[in-house]
Amino acid sequence: MIMRVDGPFDFGVMYDFMERQDDCLYRTWDKKVRRAESFDGRRVLFEVSEAAEPDALEVEILYDEGAGERVVREYVADWFDLDYDLERFYEFARMDKRFEGVTREYYGFRMLAYVNITDVLVWSIIGQQINMKFAFELKRRLVAHFDHFIEYEGEKYWIMPRAGELLTLSVEDMREMQISRRKAEYILNCAEGVENGSLSKEYLQSFGSYSKAKAHLTGVRGIGPWSANVVLMRTIKFRHAVPVGDAGLRNAFKITDRLDKKPDSRYMEDIISGWGRFGAYATLYMWRVLG
DNA sequence: TGCCAGGGTCTTT
């Protein structure tokens, strides 16, 4: 089926980005992306690829236990952030020379969201202060510990375990995966929150304002300003959210502003506060400066 | 080889 996007969208740009992510929850191959998901226990495997027409994508369901097309369409729209008014961001970006090159080179690039709250919480903890390659490996070990996958054409398509399943793990189990003791505690703490509802996607979405939701998140042990913003930006989709202090963002500023060294937090706060509701996308495009 | 990685908590000044 074809999904048309209201505004700029370039699947090729998205694919190049996804290919470099090494996220165990989807597979990129031959300019196609495949992913397995479970919707209320009904598992689906689907494939996303470039559509013949511009600003659109092609979705094909390869295996379905009864979830249906509609849920998959909603999922894909959420995943690729298709409802965002990207043109409005480009209007904003035209006023700032920092975005001149990247908005041209990556025209049609949208945020790759984390649809699953457990996924984003785990990732925002595992990703703290370690190199990305290793972080992706740790996530892979955690996911693969649970036997949730769809096998198709000889490949396994992994599905994120539910929070309740993560709770069956001990800190020692995760230490064996080389996840640090602290992070293992954080992961269990967050999984508990998802289970009891205090960190459920619905509850976080119910916060009217970005700052209130952020305050709630940072009150949780293991979630600091960076992790809170990752969750709010990539799952709850508060467009003001910026992972302040992010190492990549600092490096990007060093490049765009031609600084001798990475800027301090005050320097960045000044600029970020001016981004307002374009903060999340400004961050995404700043990251692209890093290549 | 040592510093840096898409940080956060806890403790100490």
Add this chain to the structure above:
DNA sequence: AAAGACCATGGC
């Protein structure tokens, strides 16, 4: 309030 210690390990 601000700074330092510690976590853990791979990548370059």
